[in-house]
Amino acid sequence: MLDLRAPTLPHELGEYLARADYKRDFRERRVALRNSASWKLERLQHFEEIGDASRDALRRGDWQGALRLFDARRDALVASAADDARRGSAFNRLRIVEEPLTPYVQWELHWLRLSAECGHHVRVLPASAVAASETEGMLPELTILGGRVLYRVVYTESGTPDGAMRFTDPETVGRWAAFISDAYATADDVRRYFTRVVEPLPPPQAA
Template sequence: MRDPHAPDLPVEQGEALERMVYKREFRERDAAIRDRDSWKFERRQDFTEKDNPSWDAFVRGDWETSLRLIEDDREAVLRANEQDALHRSFFHRARIVEKPLTPYVQWSLHSFRMQAECGQRIRIVGADALAASDRDSVLPEVVVLGGRTLYRVLYDEVGAPYGAVRYTDPEIIGNWEDYIRGLYEVGEDVRTFFDREVAHLPPPTVAAE
């Protein structure tokens, strides 16, 4: 196992962005990346999705529709992966999973499995890999785009996104890129994890908002 200690993210070195600015900037910077990979670290076990029909169906208790809507995205994910290959730039996701699975994580793993079947690079890492890093507080959600921009994504108390903090310092970015890559390398492919831990589970339920 690699060194489990996460790098620092000094608040004073980042620039706060409100949600719509972050979303627009993320799309623009992501589309411009060539010949460099990107990395995402997902730690939280509960989120509230916005603008996601499958999530909305899940919250309503319509599990079959939720899964169908995930599958409806397959062609779009395939096209996105083709673009990644064309740009020689792939997005890697290291997803921390605690047991027992939360309803959110169980739902999201169905989407991740489909994305992995389309070529997306997603691995599952057990929470024990972070024992030394988030003993006192949970680590942040972090995205590193093309080795040039780092975003700490911000969420409210119910897990709804409301913005991000942007970092451009090369040392901070490099440290976090190495950290996420290390977790990814020891992680398990989401497809084998899904087959063993998720496929047999009954539909999860979540309280309607």
């Protein structure tokens, strides 16, 4: 387990952004980043992605089609990783996993492995490693851009995206960035995890 406990995230310090506003705000801020690290923490084990052809293929049970659609995006992944490197703005993604893997997470780990192969920074951490921080509930879904803004992504009960809470208080953002950074430092490279855990698995059931 990690020695540190996750910091608090006081709801009253945040500002709710509807999904379209969140996407626009996130995109504008990320494009403007220079020479600063960003962090993404993923904890939920099931999501309902919107407008993702590969996710739709998984729902239909077309596993090979889902993987082909991932591979078709390889060039775009390489380009985005190169752009991050040019701007000195690494985007570090930490995926918390529970085993046995849900169909969604098994599918997503194929995408994250491909992302890492294309130059993105992705690590995997077992849920047991953050148990000390989850005595009162699961860790939130967070993205931190450049140490200046934190988004707590909001989902419906079915796992559909529903906007985000935006936090800009420097102390709050800084504490969470430090927590995710420390957790990331203990995590496994997604490619090693994939070879050990994901590669031997049969195709997941439609989900």
